[in-house]
Structures are given as structure tokens and as C-alpha cells.
Amino acid sequence: SYVLTQPPSVSVAPGKTARITCGGNNIGSKSVHWYQQKPGQAPVLVIYYDSDRPSGIPERFSGSNSGNTATLTISRVEAGDEADYYCQVWDSSSDLGVFGGGTKLTVL
């Protein structure tokens, strides 16, 4: 089955740029989506179709996808961005939804 690999944690100072990666075999050929989950809350979609933002998500959130790595970039990081972030694809070859293991973003 298809596997998505994320770093367990990323730390960044306020105002700086955070980059969270999601690795997968030829992931650039798939459509990648990203979710933010704060403690005790449900996940929230922050990026879909690699780089599109739902309404209400700040422009500071952006995404890219190429080769074997997709990346969620958060610019001008704020304390409120501290959360777990998950990437997700749909593996059409096996008809399975796949999530990465999640990355905990810590704002220093």
C-alpha cells in the first residue's frame, strides 16, 4: 500500500517560515491535501489539490508538490499555527485513503 512519510516534528520561531514535508513514491503524480489539527479539535482542511486554499485559510499557507515530496509552507508563522499537520492522498490503485503520520509544529 502507498505510504506517506512526514517528519514527526518541526520547530520555528514566530515570524519565520515553516516547511513541512510529505514524502511518497512519485507523489508528484498525485493530488495532495493538508489538514491542521489543534489539540482536542477536529482536523481542518488548509490546502487541497496540492496548492489551493479553502476560503478562510490565510494566504500564509501554501503548498507545492513535485517528484517524491510535497511541502506545506507556512509563512510569517504565528503562535496560533501551533498544531499537528497531516498530508493525505487517495491511492487509486488500491482504492484507499492514505494519511501521513503527522507533523507537530512547535512555535518557539
Place this chain on the structure above:
Amino acid sequence: EVQLVESGGGLVQPGGSLRLSCAASGFTFSSYWMSWVRQAPGKGLEWVANIKQDGSEKYYVDSVKGRFTISRDNAKNSLYLQMNSLRAEDTAVYYCARVRGLTVAYWYFDLWGRGTLVTVSS
């Protein structure tokens, strides 16, 4: 208000059964694929099952095939998950989610409920 509200979670013994429900409101429920996604305590997200608008197609993660059944009642704007032969490893918060995407290869989850906790323990 557009929302999903899950119910039906609780404590159940190994081998037991439980039926989760998800009430949808604020959108045309019958127009969307729907999904269940779970999260074990302290762990990541795991997709569980999807169901087509009319219930004619269903997909399941391998670990629940033959034990869980996803269904829906469009007249009641409700999604269900019947869970049988429950195991300790099924302990998780179960989220109901709306599926979006141009085609299956692009599926993602744009609306989530707050979840309901299922605990499998003796």
C-alpha cells in the same frame, strides 16, 4: 449552519458491536460521498470507509473489512458506521467527514464533525 454531528460512541467489550451515527445539516447531504476517519489516542489520522451518494459503492480500509459496514439514509441526512467484532485496536475517536474532489484520485475531506469516542475494553 453547515455541520456534521457524530453520536453513538462509548465503551464496549472486545467482540462487541456499536453503531455510530452522523447527522448532517446545512448542505445537500445526498449530493456528496461521505467518509469515516478515525484517530487512536495520541496517534495520527486513519481513513476507515467511504460511501457513494446513493450507497451503491463503498470502500474500506483492510483492517475493518468484514467487520464494519458504512451506510447512509439520505431521507434522514444521516451517515452510519456499524462496527462488529470490535477489537482493542479499534479504540479511537471516529470522525464523520464530507468527501470532495473532481474524481476519485483527487478526493479530500472538506468538512469534519467533532468526533465520537469509541473505547473497546473489558
